[in-house]
Amino acid sequence: MQKVTxxxxxGLLLLVQSTVLAVTFPKPPEGDSLIGKTFKYTxxxxxxxxxxxxxxxxGYRQLKAANPKVDPWLPGEGTEIIIPQQYLLPPxxxxxxxxxxxxxxxxxxxxxxxxxxxxxxxxxxxxWSTPVGETQIIGKKKxxxxxxxxxxxxxxxxxxxxxxxxxxxxxDNPLGAYALYLGISxxxxxxxxxxxxxxxxxxxxxxxxxxxxxxxxxxQVPIGTPVRxxxxxxxxxxxNGELYVEAHxxxxxxxxxxxxxxxxxxxxxxAQLGEDPRKPEWSQLEExxxxxxxxxxxxxxxDKDYAENQTEKxxxxxx
Numbered sequence: 251m252q253k254v255t256x257x258x259x260x261g262l263l264l265l266v267q268s269t270v271l272a273v274t275f276p277k278p279p280e281g282d283s284l285i286g287k288t289f290k291y292t293x294x295x296x297x298x299x300x301x302x303x304x305x306x307x308x309g310y311r312q313l314k315a316a317n318p319k320v321d322p323w324l325p326g327e328g329t330e331i332i333i334p335q336q337y338l339l340p341p342x343x344x345x346x347x348x349x350x351x352x353x354x355x356x357x358x359x360x361x362x363x364x365x366x367x368x369x370x371x372x373x374x375x376x377x378w379s380t381p382v383g384e385t386q387i388i389g390k391k392k393x394x395x396x397x398x399x400x401x402x403x404x405x406x407x408x409x410x411x412x413x414x415x416x417x418x419x420x421x422d423n424p425l426g427a428y429a430l431y432l433g434i435s436x437x438x439x440x441x442x443x444x445x446x447x448x449x450x451x452x453x454x455x456x457x458x459x460x461x462x463x464x465x466x467x468x469x470q471v472p473i474g475t476p477v478r479x480x481x482x483x484x485x486x487x488x489x490n491g492e493l494y495v496e497a498h499x500x501x502x503x504x505x506x507x508x509x510x511x512x513x514x515x516x517x518x519x520x521a522q523l524g525e526d527p528r529k530p531e532w533s534q535l536e537e538x539x540x541x542x543x544x545x546x547x548x549x550x551x552x553d554k555d556y557a558e559n560q561t562e563k564x565x566x567x568x569x
Contacts, residue, residue: 272367272466273307273335277344277359283487284494284546285366286336295327300446304460306333309354309370309449315499315544334545337368338487338496346476347387349457351380352483352498353544354449356439356459360470369467372442372458375451376502380479381434387475389431390468393419394440402454426461428468432477440464451501484515484539486522486549493522493530494546497539512539519549528553 275285291302299322303313314322316334325331340350340357344366348357351373358367374380396417398406406413417423426441439457441464442448448460459467483500486493497515512535519530528551538547 272358272369272463272470274365274367277364277366278339278489282489283339283485284336284489285339285368288336288545289333290330291333293325293327293329293331297325298323299325302331302333303370303449304445306335307368307370307463308334309372310446311354311449312370312544313449315542318543332545334543336546338485338494338546339366340480340482340485346478347471349380349477349479351382351479351481352501352504353485354451356457358467358471367467367470369459369463370449372447372450372452374453374455378454379501379503380453380455380457381437382479382481383434385433385477385479387430387439387471387473387477388433390471390473391429391431392468393427394423394425394429395419396423396425425456426458426464428464430464430468430471439467482514482518483542484512484518486515486518487546488522489546493519493549493551495519495535495538495549496544496546497542498544499542512536515539523551526551 278285299313300310303310312334316332320329320331340348344359346359349371354371354373356369356371360367398413398415398417403413403415421443424443425438426443429438429440431438437456439459441461442458445460448458481501483498485496495515515535519535531550531552534550
């Protein structure tokens with residue numbers, strides 16, 4: 251589904267919207283990985299990145315990375331910004347739910363439709379990292395209560411903001427109105443009473459969706475759906491015979507462990523090339539890694555043997 255640009259303030263529109271359907275795209279043909287489109291939106295005076303991101307099914311950090319020179323809180327009247335509603339699918343298999351932490355995004359592959367639904371996420375902040383691994387949806391609950399873990403009770407007590415042991419359903423419940431329980435003990439996919447945190451690292455490890463997204467998603471996903479949580483800041487994939495790459499900022503824990511380098515991006519590209527004799531333009535790849543705009547970009551490939559053969563056939567100047 252492609253949402254269209256409108257002339258009224260997105261902030262005002264969000265106040266009157268009751269339900270926003272998932273951003274849904276046709277599943278690409280076998281061998282291709284690119285979905286969606288990148289397009290432009292001209293801001294209204296009242297717009298903020300939080301409003302724009304929520305309307306277009308994006309995360310705040312995602313929109314900021316795509317528009318690094320624009321003030322996210324006051325883009326101003328008439329500013330043209332990029333809406334990065336285009337993605338390379340994460341590594342397969344493409345079934346059930348795939349959550350890419352580095353991308354702060356969820357991909358859902360319904361069994362009964364040849365489509366892909368995708369949602370922005372809020373994930374665990376540093377020190378409360380969301381774990382990677384394979385699991386499944388083991389339960390669902392509307393209007394869940396939150397039994398506060400002892401570690402979070404202690405943290406709030408130390409911050410002078412004590413919590414009750416159990417937070418009942420309602421506007422003060424950080425789980426929002428819907429929760430999907432994972433097979434990893436203590437971790438959920440849920441809504442939020444603070445939607446501005448979607449697209450950022452703000453939680454104690456659980457995975458947050460916009461309130462309107464979780465309401466729709468809750469009714470789509472059956473218990474038993476497989477869930478794969480990965481951490482892939484670099485992706486590569488094909489579209490119509492052309493190789494694309496997508497680079498995101500790694501999570502802070504990953505940066506501390508291995509620093510900033512583009513080994514992961516090189517590995518993703520080489521995995522896609524396989525036995526293909528062509529080589530990537532390394533300077534272009536390095537530039538994409540430096541920018542880390544989170545937008546799929548075409549990568550020039552050259553055939554060394556073909557280039558050398560053409561050079562041998564070229565006439566020598568002066569002969």
